[in-house]
Amino acid sequence: MTNRGFSLIELIFAIGLGMTVMAVGYRAHVGVQRMHDIETRRESMTLNIQNTMAKIKRDIRSASTVAATGDSLVIDSGRITYRSTPGGVERITSSGRATFQGVKARFKAGSGGAFGADVTLRAEDTVRRRPIKIEVTSFISPRNR
Numbered sequence: 001m002t003n004r005g006f007s008l009i010e011l012i013f014a015i016g017l018g019m020t021v022m023a024v025g026y027r028a029h030v031g032v033q034r035m036h037d038i039e040t041r042r043e044s045m046t047l048n049i050q051n052t053m054a055k056i057k058r059d060i061r062s063a064s065t066v067a068a069t070g071d072s073l074v075i076d077s078g079r080i081t082y083r084s085t086p087g088g089v090e091r092i093t094s095s096g097r098a099t100f101q102g103v104k105a106r107f108k109a110g111s112g113g114a115f116g117a118d119v120t121l122r123a124e125d126t127v128r129r130r131p132i133k134i135e136v137t138s139f140i141s142p143r144n145r
Contacts (some may be wrong), residue, residue, distance in 0.1 A: 006063045038127045045102065045123040045134050052089055052100040052121055053136060059091075060117060068117035070108035082107070089121070098119060116141030 006014070037144070056073070059080050060066055067074040073082040081092040084105040091098045108118040120137040 012065070034128050034130075038130055038132065041125060042129045042134070044131050045125060045132065047121055048100060049103055049121045049134055049136050052103050052105075052117065053138060055091065055100075056119055057138070057140050061143045063142045066115070066117050066142060068109045068119075070107065073105075073107040073117060073119070109137065110141065 002021045005108065051110040059082075060073075063075045063080075065076055067091050071084040073079070079093070081090075082105065083090045083092065084107075085099070087097045088101040089103045089105045092101070102123050104122045104124075106120040106122075108120075116139060118137065118139050120135065122133070124134075126130050
């Protein structure tokens, strides 16, 4: 008698092996997707901080006076004011206000008698239970000084 097909043991073994391969593949896919989500959010946060810092630098470099105290930065005696709020960094001018969402700021007068301001921008978020923290610090001085 010739055997055609598989025995029950061979069939169970093949199904178990196939399910193991599928489980490993699924775990790898979930891991790659998680890292993609985290890196996409980190990239978005970094871009937001860079845009905020670029705007602050542009305003300070065109200024004649800068006053920095903790959560606020006053440029040209109030022509432009930056203020760190729970919702983000507000840029207040005579023509209105804009908010850089998700960014917190600390401003400090230039150290050692230097004219300008130390600006620290920070963003924090959690993606898939993984904390993401980005912090950038820069000393900025007006060009005309």
